Amino acid sequence: MRASLWMRLLPPVLGLGLLWLVWFVATLKGGPFPTPGQTWQAAVQLFSDPFYRNGPNDQGIGWNVLNSLQRVGLGFGLAALVGIPLGFVIGRFEFASRMLSPLISLLKPVSPLAWLPIGLLVFKSANPAAIWTIFICSIWPMVVNTAVGVQRVPRDYLNVARVLRLSEWKLVTRILFPAVLPYLLTGVRLSVGTAWLVIVAAEMLTGGVGIGFWVWDEWNNLNVRHILIAIFVIGLVGLLLEAALMALARRFSFDD
């Protein structure tokens, strides 16, 4: 049964209202923390001109977000290009699985920031190092989910393929890929989420134009309002990425 309009609208609005209330009460007595009203005013001002450029270190929030998204897109795209085929290989061949699983288990829990110096060392430049960090952190969910998906393809479908003597190409395109797609998209979703988490930390360290560095820059300027705005913007962009991929996943899910 679908929830009524009230049930869908009222609780989320109340939740947001509660956040606002806590914030409002906590900042009643003043202090360094800006009130909701002050933050709102700053946001209105900030978003009135999101695409200005005053030199390399002072650009509008729109440019910062777009630059971060570009890095995420590049790092994540490369990760997908490598990770998805790798996941298929691991899922399909037990030898590869036994060979690579320990490596994945070892590298997966490593914090993104630990990868950054390696990137700086190899690429000798901040921007590729940030993209490298995104790449290495967002590749694992795609590898693991794709591999699990391939391993969970129903045995009956594989038996069908064996009886039909399908070529490896047809097996992959007609049976494995469609069967794995829901798992794969879950991996993609987790990866994009991770990538967006990592970018803020990476940019804080590498600098350049980007939402992460912007947060750090505003901290150095002691502009807490802008930091709060950045937190909302980062959350909102992450939410939109997630929603877009959920819609994509629904499009490609199938009923048995």
Place this chain on the structure above:
Amino acid sequence: MSQAFIRVQRTDMLFPTRQGWFHALRDIDLDIAQGEFVTLIGHSGCGKSTLLNLIAGLITPTGGALLCDGREIAGPGPDRAVVFQNHSLLPWLTCFDNVLLAVESVFGGREPRSRLMARTEEALQLVGMGHAMAKRPHEISGGMKQRVGIARALAMAPKVLLMDEPFGALDALTRAHLQDELLKIVAATRSTVVMVTHDVDEAVLLSDRIVMMTNGPAATIGEILPVALPRPRDRVALAEDPAYVHARKAVIDFLYTRHRHAEATSA
């Protein structure tokens, strides 16, 4: 049998398990002639599906040999089409594309695309699914899915049709209906069929011979009952036919008097 088409010779099947080897089948000897309809019947766990999978080539025997048309069965292939118990249609393909995939894999290199499409359509028409070719499996009923599964197998023009409890998951009326259809199709195509079932009436109605299997572990063929009823067979007329009743009684005797299921006797 003079011209045995499928030969199963002194076949043994053991499966590795955590507690050591499980002896599923022991000393199976069976010859099946071309055009014959043979059912394998027995209690659950008697290895009847294992025997079917051996003939399909999906598993290889640990002992003995299996031959099809004079050649050793070394693996699965489209000459021995399988109708799976749970239909196993690919949910992301339409009924038409499911059958076409099989047609392509058998005739793909040799025939033009239009001929492949025609074959696919013919097979679906044969099982009465011409109206639902563009539907996905989840949009049709269980009985219809199984029809498409049969169409997929038939479209490959196999030497042998292997059916693993094809109607097991269907309600009684649908099952009866599909059995009648299968009788007609097999009469028309003169297919050799090996079918696994646990339904006595289904076995007697469809079979030329009923292979009755003892209980596992180390199950083997207990008895083979020839069913000498004339074809075409009609379930209504047969219901009171003495030969039918006799065959039915013989199977029930075997299954429930002489080879009661272990769980049933201990209960």
